[in-house]
Amino acid sequence: MKTVTVDASKKYDITIGYDILASVGERLSGKFGGCKITLVTDSRVDTLYSKTVIDSLSDNGFSVEKFVFPEGEKSKNKDVLFELLEFLAEKRMTRNDLLIALGGGVVGDMTGFAAACYLRGIRFVQIPTTLLACVDSSVGGKTGINLEHGKNLAGAFWQPEAVFCDLKTLDTLDEKIFSDGMAEVIKYGVIADRELFDTVKNGGLRNNAELLENVVARCVSIKRDIVNEDERENGVRKLLNFGHTVGHAVEKCSDFKVSHGSAVAVGMVIAARAAYKNGLSETDCSDEIIKALIGNGLPVSCDFSAEKLSAVALSDKKMSMGNVSFIVPEKIGKCKIVKIGSLELISFIGDGLE
Numbered sequence: 001m002k003t004v005t006v007d008a009s010k011k012y013d014i015t016i017g018y019d020i021l022a023s024v025g026e027r028l029s030g031k032f033g034g035c036k037i038t039l040v041t042d043s044r045v046d047t048l049y050s051k052t053v054i055d056s057l058s059d060n061g062f063s064v065e066k067f068v069f070p071e072g073e074k075s076k077n078k079d080v081l082f083e084l085l086e087f088l089a090e091k092r093m094t095r096n097d098l099l100i101a102l103g104g105g106v107v108g109d110m111t112g113f114a115a116a117c118y119l120r121g122i123r124f125v126q127i128p129t130t131l132l133a134c135v136d137s138s139v140g141g142k143t144g145i146n147l148e149h150g151k152n153l154a155g156a157f158w159q160p161e162a163v164f165c166d167l168k169t170l171d172t173l174d175e176k177i178f179s180d181g182m183a184e185v186i187k188y189g190v191i192a193d194r195e196l197f198d199t200v201k202n203g204g205l206r207n208n209a210e211l212l213e214n215v216v217a218r219c220v221s222i223k224r225d226i227v228n229e230d231e232r233e234n235g236v237r238k239l240l241n242f243g244h245t246v247g248h249a250v251e252k253c254s255d256f257k258v259s260h261g262s263a264v265a266v267g268m269v270i271a272a273r274a275a276y277k278n279g280l281s282e283t284d285c286s287d288e289i290i291k292a293l294i295g296n297g298l299p300v301s302c303d304f305s306a307e308k309l310s311a312v313a314l315s316d317k318k319m320s321m322g323n324v325s326f327i328v329p330e331k332i333g334k335c336k337i338v339k340i341g342s343l344e345l346i347s348f349i350g351d352g353l354e
């Protein structure tokens with residue numbers, strides 16, 4: 001068992017280990033004893049893990065409501081958000097009560113945003129059940145939903161009270177969804193830690209419980225350090241967006257048929273290749289990144305044109321003053337932020353596609 005503590009606008013622990021779900025009630029009873037809890041989850045995770053968590057909460061004296069929405073990125077929208085907010089109101093949840101997000105990044109982002117909005121802010125706890133959510137989305141307080149115009153366009157910075165990563169839950173993930181999480185793990189290696197990159201580049205993490213725990217803790221520590229320094233993404237936190245500028249465009253162009261992790265994988269390749277061709281990085285890291293992604297079952301290319309990707313990327317919130325922020329690797333383990341003018345974006349992305 002490992003604990004990583006975030007010390008941003010709120011201080012909280014991320015607990016990482018195995019078989020944590022059944023002790024969630026006990027772990028929360030000290031600080032939150034007596035409050036009402038709404039557990040938010042998706043249709044798939046509900047069938048797998050809700051009962052264990054609800055039993056643990058009930059055994060520790062909590063009264064629990066449950067809100068379930070259909071699994072998948074398409075649910076991360078305003079309709080589901082408002083259904084959830086109305087549900088909380090109907091159940092008379094108060095500002096002393098607590099939400100729990102049990103699931104992947106979609107559940108975490110949705111629940112966190114509802115927690116930020118409902119009664120102008122109530123407390124919530126993250127229980128991530130995908131690798132991606134364990135290493136990335138459950139930590140750092142970015143919450144939100146997608147709008148018609150793009151990914152995560154409505155949201156809030158709202159930190160959880162605690163994060164419980166029960167790595168045993170990852171046993172039931174489809175191979176592909178585990179791989180999606182590996183895209184974010186590889187991202188951490190490229191932006192901050194060559195040793196981490198080398199540890200995971202050949203795949204096989206899923207079959208090594210001890211190494212998995214260490215790798216999740218390392219990723220979360222990298223994110224913690226960045227969030228502690230720049231919670232509101234005015235500077236260094238932008239590094240966490242490596243692969244995401246084009247990645248979000250890939251997701252949107254595919255009508256969300258390409259998952260977030262897979263889209264980020266493609267986005268990292270495009271950013272690394274384009275950066276080298278445009279003299280923005282001294283080393284061409286794209287081959288190493290491609291090998292590591294393939295070694296972890298991830299895609300490295302897409303069928304969308306530079307024109308289409310560029311048009312969608314321009315509506316992304318990472319655009320400012322006519323420029324798009326790109327994170328590009330200087331070498332594996334070190335990235336920097338560069339600005340690409342909107343008029344140059346098509347050719348930049350085009351360079352990355354070839």
Ligand SMILES: NC(=O)c1ccc[n+]([C@@H]2O[C@H](COP(=O)([O-])OP(=O)(O)OC[C@H]3O[C@@H](n4cnc5c(N)ncnc54)[C@H](O)[C@@H]3O)[C@@H](O)[C@H]2O)c1
Nearest residue numbers: 044071072104105106129130132136137142169172173260
């Ligand atoms: N807030 C942030 O900082 C941040 C960071 C990265 C990504 N994200 C967001 O996270 C989302 C992607 O998250 P995701 O990849 O976890 O997707 P997801 O939440 O859609 O989960 C993927 C699938 O796995 C299923 N699932 C979840 N846990 C399972 C388990 N233990 N066993 C079996 N199936 C399980 C879900 O039902 C779903 O079908 C995107 O919306 C992305 O924008 C947010």
